[in-house]
């Protein structure tokens with residue numbers, strides 16, 4: 373496995389890029405640590421596949437370098453990079469048995485047969501494929517075939533990294549959860565470097581130790597799932613991660629806080645000082661951290677509770693403050709009725725953004 377570095381990397385599909393929007397990938401410098409389980413997350417068209425193809429060598433970047441363990445591989449083709457890849461749809465040989473499909477990447481590299489048998493048995497066990505090893509792949513379901521594809525990706529020990537491009541798309545929803553947890557377990561047991569592309573935040577957050585969130589060709593934040601949830605570095609992270617996403621309210625600086633319409637939300641003096649003179653201010657608070665009730669307090673702002681929806685094990689309150697709508701996620705036993713009330717903004721979880729970036 374290898375440490376992968378991207379140095380001033382950028383890519384434009386068009387030959388004469390002029391503006392930032394002409395780039396499918398805007399300039400980025402970042403390191404993917406050896407042995408890490410990464411999810412590359414973002415909406416359709418944000419550049420995930422472009423980045424993955426540059427790492428695998430299917431695409432040559434128009435700017436910058438790609439290093440594996442310090443070695444420049446920018447000009448090397450995929451075959452010379454020692455990368456395993458698992459795609460959306462199964463890539464297996466129907467006429468071979470499950471065992472021989474799993475053994476193929478090893479036999480192809482002339483790994484001694486006793487080692488092949490050992491490794492295939494290990495990977496088959498981890499993926500619960502052992503009872504099917506002798507079966508021909510042709511008769512198996514799409515789920516099983518994709519499991520074999522995953523196994524073929526995982527079987528080699530000598531790869532720099534394993535790249536997954538939305539590998540669970542064809543998998544039955546019931547099995548998805550199980551396979552994601554399996555992949556996480558396999559990552560810990562085999563100490564592999566994994567990069568997993570997905571547009572599904574649940575998939576990313578349950579699989580990865582580190583999530584790399586992209587938007588419009590840029591990495592907006594890379595961090596643990598907890599960091600992305602608790603400390604969104606960009607309003608897009610707040611919006612994209614979480615359900616419902618972060619409450620984001622245009623605001624302006626005011627004495628002791630920020631002004632949202634005719635209301636003032638208290639904010640600490642140090643944050644306000646750091647934002648002094650900055651434009652495009654936005655107040656951000658996750659529904660999970662926003663309190664709603666009928667009791668005043670130092671972090672409370674008068675608001676109107678518009679409605680309360682009981683969603684079984686939690687409630688969602690919809691409120692208006694200074695002409696804007698906010699959502700608060702409350703415990704199932706919260707007592708709240710529509711009408712005048714208060715919204716509570718706990719200081720450590722109330723964030724301020726200037727031009728979409730977190731004011732730290």
Ligand SMILES: Nc1ncnc2c1ncn2[C@@H]1O[C@H](COP(=O)(O)OP(=O)(O)OP(=O)(O)O)[C@@H](O)[C@H]1O
Nearest residue numbers: 385386396414415416417418419420421422423571
């Ligand atoms: N071969 C190509 N030629 C020109 N433009 C391309 C090419 N491939 C991708 N693009 C453009 O580059 C941008 C990034 O595309 P990319 O496929 O990397 O995004 P993605 O995040 O992987 O999206 P998806 O999840 O839909 O696959 C998009 O605007 C896309 O239209």
